[in-house]
Amino acid sequence: MLVKKTIALKYHFYFWGIYFMINFIRWGSYFNDYSYSFSSNLVEFPLHIVIVYFNVYYLIPKLIFKKKYVLYVISLILLLAIHYIIRSGLNYWLVTENLWPEAQGTQEAFGFNHILAVSIGELYVIGITAAIKFTVDFIDERNQNQQLRELQYKTELKYLKAQMQPHFFFNTLNNLYALTLKKSSQASDIVLRLSDIMKYIIYDASKKRLPLIQEINYIDNYIELEKLRYEDSIESEINIDGTIDGIQVPSLLFLPFIENSFKHGVQNNKKLKLTVFFEKAGQYLIFKVLNNFDIEKSESETQGGIGLKNMQRRLEILYKDNFDLKTEVNSDMFVVTLKIPIL
Known part of the structure; x- marks a missing residue:
């Protein structure tokens, strides 16, 4: 029996742990403020996780695999809009009133450029995780197909050999029958x-x-x-x-x-x-x-x-x-x- 394998839970923890550390070090180094980087990432990461798994295990199977591409794009846009509102609100409430410290010039939060920057960043996470999931599923499907081919070959091979053996014994018993009719001493x-x-x-x-x-x-x-x-x-x-x-x-x-x-x-x-x-x-x-x-x-x-x-x-x-x-x-x-x- 072939069982479809899933990614072990520990690898999910490894991925998010490594991704958190990369973002924490990256933005901490960028602002020279590791305390801010840790706090902001701590707020944002649960949102990343919810969106990623909702996309991978619900939107893609329900919409992409069923070729409902327009509905998928609309759902993704709504998801990004909800993400932006919750992320900005939590950062403003729990971390800092300066929601876009990396902005250059007179850029302000809640404007088009800020919404675009946050959405692109989230699409980056969604794209990486979807690519990983597709790759793992492709390898798993390839391995299962290989196992199915091997199982088919073994089954067919047993069938062919089973055909040969009765055929052989049929001929041999006929030989023995012919000798017994003749009462030949060669029968023994x-x-x-x-x-x-x-x-x-x-x-x-x-x-x-x-x-x-x-x-x-x-x-x-x-x-x-x-x-x-x-x-x-x-x-x-x-x-x-x-x-x-x-x-x-x-x-x-x-x-x-x-x-x-x-x-x-x-x-x-x-x-x-x-x-x-x-x-x-x-x-x-x-x-x-x-x-x-x-x-x-x-x-x-x-x-x-x-x-x-x-x-x-x-x-x-x-x-x-x-x-x-x-x-x-x-x-x-x-x-x-x-x-x-x-x-």
Whole structure:
């Protein structure tokens, strides 16, 4: 659950404390009268605070965000007028009768120039605080959007992996069913291999990354299960080029490509020739799978969405644009090449 964050109360105190000190020192130095500066700022600051929070938490959400710009300007002008009257009255009553000591020449309080000077000073405070609030809200919204994107990616990734696992078990149980019908002695072997794979799925596949060698063993287990089903109809080999020790990969990343090879390769009593390559090339891992297939039947099939389509989407989630997936037909061989960064 994402919760919108607000500025901690202590930072409000920090801001007003620092702002008070800056004004106190500034005007005390200007008049060479720190007692007057302290008293006048003490009177004015509660007004600053009320106006700032009224603007930030009421006027802006109710008027600016609803595009009532004219009404906002009118409200702000009225607010400044009320502020001027209360500020001048309190200063005159509590601090000094000289309401504009910094004025040059014959300028007097309550005139146009004095009203303009006080209003500009207040707009300065309103502008700074509004800018701070907008900046904090922008950063908070950006962070929340990032969290939402990550949550969406994780949810979608779990969904895609959940689709693959039942698909795999469906195929494997079909294999086991076919062997039990034949009362094959190989059924016990397939049960053991299936048990190992289920243990992998339950305990390891939920992890973000796993050693590549573990994924290769998983693929080898899957191929051996298929061999038990098709007996002499499969020729396969797995080749590894380069040192793969220490390489971590997302779980269940390569299996759909192997499943796809069996789906399209073992047809019309033809022998499936399957070759799998893993190669470390600098900072990238190259995975390649080649299998023979029936071109006419494969082109006419419309089913098979769980395989390459889901893998394409999963790769986009995991690596964004930093991967390369290619499929090609070379004579009667279907070739899939995947290049991913080693993280």
